[in-house]
Amino acid sequence: MTPKLSTEKLILREIKINDLFGIYEIMSDDETMKLFGGPVLTNDLEIKDFIQIVKSEREDGISYFWSIILREEKEFVGFIRLKSYNSKYYDSAFSSIGTHRFDNEFVKYFDRTNGWEIDYALTKSQRNKGIMREAVGAVLEFCTSENISPLYARVNSMTNSATVKILRYHGFEDHLPQVDPILLKTYGAKKIIEKNEMGMIFKWII
Template identity: 30%
Template sequence: MNLILETDRLILRELQLSDAEAFFAMDSNLKVHQYLWNKPVQKIEETIEIIASVRKQYIDNGIGRFAMILKETNEFVGWAGLKYNTEVVNNKVNFYDIGYRLDEKFWGKGYASEATFTWLKYAFETMNIKTMEAAAHTNNAASNKILQKIGMQMTEQYLEDGVSWNWYQLENENYNLG
């Protein structure tokens, strides 16, 4: 893939192995995983495996999570993007979801909203995706707020391994069957 998207403050590009150190710093932070099963990565090798898995999604599905790079400093902010989900989540399979994860030092600055607005536009206008899906831990106020801000509607709550999640959807009003 040679896709690069830009926002006012961010460059959204493919995750690379060169992102592993900054990605590991983000993903090993317990606060970052507070609403993600409280299972931060323990070794950089786990991060390298995650990056390899995402890179395989680029090949298999033509899309995946992308690195968010701050234009001003070239810092790794986190990741955001689309995923074609082939595993069962909330009794659904084979759907596109939108997601994001940020290093703690970049929380509360609007980067996740900025990136997800851009990804949603790309999904609907360029990829012609009919429905966008997303999930957020019920108690994660910040993540729920971001999904609502980009126009997604909570359609239900579901339990996974005893944890409550909010399920969001947004229909592409300009979806073209052709």
């Protein structure tokens, strides 16, 4: 079971069926998914098994998934996840670089035994209100108490200043630059550098 976390304004709890409407709202939005990464959903049937997958992965010990709820309004506003690199999630995180993700020169940057990746997303209407900064803080307190470390966070583009600001506020440090393969194919390396579209993998340790 996913442990319940609380802050002054938020409750972070395990996923419930009514949360799927909000999750679909997030994952079907082009702008959001450009920042978050991953395919844009076009049909709500694509998430019909989402809850079962989340619960199964928690039982297997490879992920945590919290729905973010406003304490007073009892409203779903987003989610936050931890994904173990000692699982399929390492492969999926770096699948775009093919077999190079297993090269010694690349693997040395990551703790595949103890490392976890953190990611998160909010509905558009709830951004820039300090919600995610508070939610990330609660999860980091949980990680500290459970000795979950190190954490990695992948940001597709440094132009995603809100996410970068949250990570740096909580002590994540620049770890390894990255380039989104879709952007690389579309614009080429020179234009990506000119447009400041380089990404970054951040790292946090207890």
